[in-house]
Amino acid sequence: MKTKFKWITLLITLAISVPGLPVMAAAADAPAIDTGDTAFIIVCAALVMIMTPGLALFYGGMVRKKNVLGTIMQSFAAMALVSVQWVLIGYTLGFGTDIGHLIGNLQWLGMSGVGIDPNPDYSATIPQSVFAVFQLMFAIITVALISGSFAERMRFPIFIAFVLLWTTLVYDPLAHWVWGVNGWLRNLGALDFAGGTVVHISSGVSGLVACLFLGRRREEGFDAMMPHNLPMTMLGAALLWFGWFGFNAGSALGANGLAGHAFLVTNTCAAVGALSWVGAEWLHHGKPTALGFASGLVAGLVAITPAAGFVSPASSILMGIIVGPLCYYAVSHLKSKFGYDDTLDAFGIHGVGGIFGALATGVLATTAVNPAGVDGLLFGNPHQLLVQLIAVVAAVAFAATATFVILNVLSMFASLRISEDAEEIGLDITQHGEDAYSYMEISSAQR
Amino acid sequence: MKTKFKWITLLITLAISVPGLPVMAAAADAPAIDTGDTAFIIVCAALVMIMTPGLALFYGGMVRKKNVLGTIMQSFAAMALVSVQWVLIGYTLGFGTDIGHLIGNLQWLGMSGVGIDPNPDYSATIPQSVFAVFQLMFAIITVALISGSFAERMRFPIFIAFVLLWTTLVYDPLAHWVWGVNGWLRNLGALDFAGGTVVHISSGVSGLVACLFLGRRREEGFDAMMPHNLPMTMLGAALLWFGWFGFNAGSALGANGLAGHAFLVTNTCAAVGALSWVGAEWLHHGKPTALGFASGLVAGLVAITPAAGFVSPASSILMGIIVGPLCYYAVSHLKSKFGYDDTLDAFGIHGVGGIFGALATGVLATTAVNPAGVDGLLFGNPHQLLVQLIAVVAAVAFAATATFVILNVLSMFASLRISEDAEEIGLDITQHGEDAYSYMEISSAQR
Amino acid sequence: MKTKFKWITLLITLAISVPGLPVMAAAADAPAIDTGDTAFIIVCAALVMIMTPGLALFYGGMVRKKNVLGTIMQSFAAMALVSVQWVLIGYTLGFGTDIGHLIGNLQWLGMSGVGIDPNPDYSATIPQSVFAVFQLMFAIITVALISGSFAERMRFPIFIAFVLLWTTLVYDPLAHWVWGVNGWLRNLGALDFAGGTVVHISSGVSGLVACLFLGRRREEGFDAMMPHNLPMTMLGAALLWFGWFGFNAGSALGANGLAGHAFLVTNTCAAVGALSWVGAEWLHHGKPTALGFASGLVAGLVAITPAAGFVSPASSILMGIIVGPLCYYAVSHLKSKFGYDDTLDAFGIHGVGGIFGALATGVLATTAVNPAGVDGLLFGNPHQLLVQLIAVVAAVAFAATATFVILNVLSMFASLRISEDAEEIGLDITQHGEDAYSYMEISSAQR
Amino acid sequence: MKKIEAIIRPTKFEELKAALEKIGVRGMTVYDVRGRGLQGAEKQYYRGQEHSIDLFPKIKLEIVCQDESVENIISQILKICKSGKKGDGKIFVYPVERIIRISTREEGGAAL
Amino acid sequence: MKKIEAIIRPTKFEELKAALEKIGVRGMTVYDVRGRGLQGAEKQYYRGQEHSIDLFPKIKLEIVCQDESVENIISQILKICKSGKKGDGKIFVYPVERIIRISTREEGGAAL
Amino acid sequence: MKKIEAIIRPTKFEELKAALEKIGVRGMTVYDVRGRGLQGAEKQYYRGQEHSIDLFPKIKLEIVCQDESVENIISQILKICKSGKKGDGKIFVYPVERIIRISTREEGGAAL
Ligand SMILES: Nc1ncnc2c1ncn2[C@@H]1O[C@H](COP(=O)(O)OP(=O)(O)O)[C@@H](O)[C@H]1O
């Protein structure tokens, strides 16, 4: 109790002091804020925010019914935890003034100084607070994506610790490398329009490491373990698609032609990815599945994410055609071949799709679409593909190593996995004391 | 394999050539883009996009559980298929330079030349790419709407073919007639603010033709066939309502007073439609149903669609009062009287509601609301009602005939309907190899 | 039939006359409308609109399956009823020219005169129609919130009457007191950025009165009555969170720094509220529940609502830390102690959280965040806390008394509650003649 | 007293219920079950993996009746539910020792 | 050894479970079923069409017990579940030939 | 003819189904049930209130077979489903009087 009060006192002091900073003092001489751009990015932040509940449903529908709340809770917990971490320290680590090309400094600790003035380094026409919340939503979904790889078996307290460590030690630096002014990958010229490397490669690869580290689910290999609610998964996929417009178009950081272009190629690649995945499985086993459609859709969105501001509509079609079968191959063949239990295929879709997208950007980018971008291999600049490759390798190596270290350290303190009995009973009851559904007349609970 | 590679080569060539076009070259001397309008229409495009998943849930909740994925997949497949068709050819057919008042030319084939410059013919303050994606979302939902009429019995490959043919041969021309510069119905002066004729009449009537062509479900008439998940339907209705603000307010193509007005009357007519439908059934059989509320809501939205930019709030109330009971009568009496099996009442709501809305616009439109509009019958201009009637008759005749021809041609190549056994087992297993729900402990699938 | 025709004639007359008013006449000399602000508020109105379906799911998931449609219908019915009431009379009562500091006059009856011109009293840069629909969405959700308190037992016709009376007699005046130019609480200087007092205190307290008035559910106390679908509740919570950005950021009435700030603190307080609630129950009984997360999230959003434009991010963290455990205490201890059956805890969360938020605003508000605001207790202005206290007491007293009177009057005409048999069978069948789910092969209904 | 259990195709249930009503059999208890017999398997796919579905949704009707009604009920079931294809279902008959109607405490035949 | 099957109103289940626990009856298997007997039909509506609901949600309890416990259990069920109205449910008693507890392979009375 | 009812842990079901198939037992009817015996209660929480879960999800298999197959089937069930912990389940055996295959009207052993 005592320490709790200290905490509160501390926070009250913060509450007093922080607003003392001239958050809005400069309001008068602030660079011109554009209401259209501001309206756009605020709404885009909300759109990206709804992606994580979308992911919760996308994932939640795929697990067995005894694990649905546990799965949903991982995404929701990520939302809350990263929201706080970002305000306290994440934003400044990612976007603060560069230290050694690796990380931001602490100038915006606790959001102090982040107010209505734009930060022209990133977005000259919108308040910096809007930029900060927009970026926050990216940080949230990234760590939530990982949870698909180790679904149905991680202890909830471990998940909380993992989220806080991973977002601070992996996401924030990586965001700085790629997007931060003077970040080394940005300086190198790596293209990542909306987060293919920062969001998808990092989460997919970390998921792979995590599922290898935790091991297979105990019932896996014998039981069929079919999705318990595919309409829920379809709804989740729809919310992802919807929110992804904010993700990609919003990454233009203004309501302009580039945003419109990003919207167009995002939608196109998503559509083609869905069709090409479904086509691949139709050829393979004869049935076009709804889950395949949803998965291909997400694969298409993942692939176009780094490229959305740099490639033409025709290129987005091409990317969609390739990414669907590629990711389908990863989840249906690679996974069983190598025997890792990437439960909901975070690696198979975000890792594989993200790597493909980053490299394809190096091939298909063109200044005809975005004069502020660069040309890729196909437009006479093979160097860009090399740069993309370096960025991919760096992101893979960094995310994999850091995730491994984090899990190793955590495993020294406590068991990462739920017990065998708990696996049988499910996350919902054992981790959260809840039963997702009471569709039966029989109430199993007793007052 | 070989032909596949040819395809890819072809597409790569496209990818190279297309961005060579000066998509953004004119960026410097482009007419002034308004960030507020652009932000608005991009977001409205996203709002209209979420309507189709909303429709998937609206429809999906109403079918039996063995058909829910098949029903949802029809809407999702429409999203992907039309997204690609639109980029390749649909947009230019609808909005390219007029040929003979009937169709657009191919100037924007593959979106070439559709970039950040506004196309002042349609929207002078937003990039043309934004206009194109906004319009795309209308094309998507239109064909998805039709699927309600033949739910629970069409083969999935046929559905794919139907979507591609119908959107190209029916939607694109009709959009051109009504909205395209020099389209004959536009020249005639037909009012259709947000797509009452183009979207709702065309889909509703095509649905009627399709369900007559395919015939009744085999179990129909004996089994009760109750909706398997009404909360899903309610969620779908909510997403439709939500997205419809983008549909109708966005059709002002700018963030202005007309958009605000359209929002207001849209919401009002939806609300009144819901109440008047529920009122009608309350009088009829004594129970105000949730499905009735949702249906009336949609009927109200359908009715106001052509009128949203032309009629007063009071008129929107009047329209809502009429459309609810009218559509209720269509689905509860007309349908059983004539014995067609319009499974989810695409005709009863979109066809009937759309025709009513188009005619009511001819009665209630007033230049007091929109100086750029015209007055209707009640405001001294009976001619407008005649024009609306011509547009309705033209749309009905064209959509019905074309749908009939398309289905006839398709039926020469393959059976349109699933087999009797498949009807018993359901679309989900037979068409997609999936089971929507695994709520039972018993997993029916085996590894 | 005859009276029905009279009605229609009357409405047609309205339809004719109303647009005759110069709704848009002044368009030329209208004060400058900002497209960015307009885009923003239109979209925010849509965001706030989707909150009520979100609430329907949030509540619907918590009730037993036999009551889910009845519960959802209460929220949806509120949407339709208030939409009409607002257009006819609600808006003008709330925001019309002040009469005696208590209520607006009837100048905007039936929305006459509410057109594209801004009303600079409230929002100088957006059409008044946009302001009106934005405010409408607040009115809708407020009365829908109350339904959580008496869930699973009110007759539907009574609910309709209650909604119409309550929104007219309680919401409209209260909105005027707090937000209307010359409203007495506004004149007093009470701070309520986005509706802590108007929306949450009023609904929470009215809920408490209503559940006391109606009495406990008959099965309560013996049966466990567990939530029938917690994923539905989580989805509802996500939609609330998403829409709340429109609620709070939109209350800046422009796409500006204040909106960005409100977005940031809203998200932060929601996140912290979720964590602190979950933390409290973790300490209390050892399990962090998903429903606890969702509840804490909503509690955080409620608390920050009045404060979003006035307090710093650090303060929002502090508020979240307190409100979670506080509301948890209210629902887990206070409720059973006093034995009222506040079914879904509208009082425990919105009432308690709302009162806390209003008072905390009086403590933590600072002009460093919003120069147009005032300082609170912690910033040297204890007077503000007193003002907030007066506003709280006034809102509590007014809402409680008026709700009591309304229910009392209604109970003179008809029984408010469903019968004992109906409680056993459920709202869905007895009030709406529907069964929410048909997951079983056995169809209980017969043709 | 006997208990007749009939496991049938869900699509036949409505018709059977109506037919039984006609011969005066109203009381019954119905279960959602999964079953397998000779009926062949359908295929299901999850992320490219094939699973065979070898349990099919069936409806089980349970009717407790007087010994003399057994034949009549069985013949109704056979009449309605027999399509001749695998998967039509099975009928089982069991002995019942005692029957009580809760609302009246009646026992035996009176309780039916 | 006997098997008692009781089909009861869902709302009585918690109370009955508690009452049985008090007389030492803990083991039971419970089913979600639909049933009809004399209980009257409710109405349901779909797009204006009326459907009558003539199958009601019920809970079926199955308790296998020693012959001598039967009376006691039945009287508990009657005590708790009898409201006197139609729809209260039914009790059936069947003979059981053999019982085995899987975890210990115990048979007969020891397995209960 | 006998009916074997086995109430088992859901997680053992796939394995048991496969094992039974190997000894030629294909026909079966399966129920989702809730049960309690000696297995201890889990806790559940709703808005701070504790509820104990004392009914666990179980799967019930029903296999009607010739008298002589009973032992073999029971020993398979015991082999696969016995973990030795509480909650493993129970096996009950009942007499069956009559069996009919609906698709062919075959009776008795031929109908199995
Ligand atoms: N031996 C058995 N024991 C219990 N139930 C059985 C048995 N055989 C069949 N059934 C039930 O009868 C249903 C119908 O069986 P079916 O597939 O028609 O096989 P058959 O053609 O042998 O009757 C099955 O789905 C199953 O529920």
Ligand SMILES: Nc1ncnc2c1ncn2[C@@H]1O[C@H](COP(=O)(O)OP(=O)(O)O)[C@@H](O)[C@H]1O
């Ligand atoms: N003959 C029967 N065979 C099997 N189950 C029956 C029979 N009669 C009634 N039941 C079951 O008992 C339940 C209760 O019956 P109920 O409606 O109370 O009729 P009654 O008043 O005759 O007992 C029914 O819902 C049904 O599940």
Ligand SMILES: Nc1ncnc2c1ncn2[C@@H]1O[C@H](COP(=O)(O)OP(=O)(O)O)[C@@H](O)[C@H]1O
């Ligand atoms: N007396 C009984 N009557 C009916 N079913 C029973 C009985 N005892 C146990 N069961 C069923 O067997 C299941 C397994 O019982 P279990 O918890 O393993 O207890 P035990 O260890 O005594 O077998 C229970 O969940 C219940 O479904």
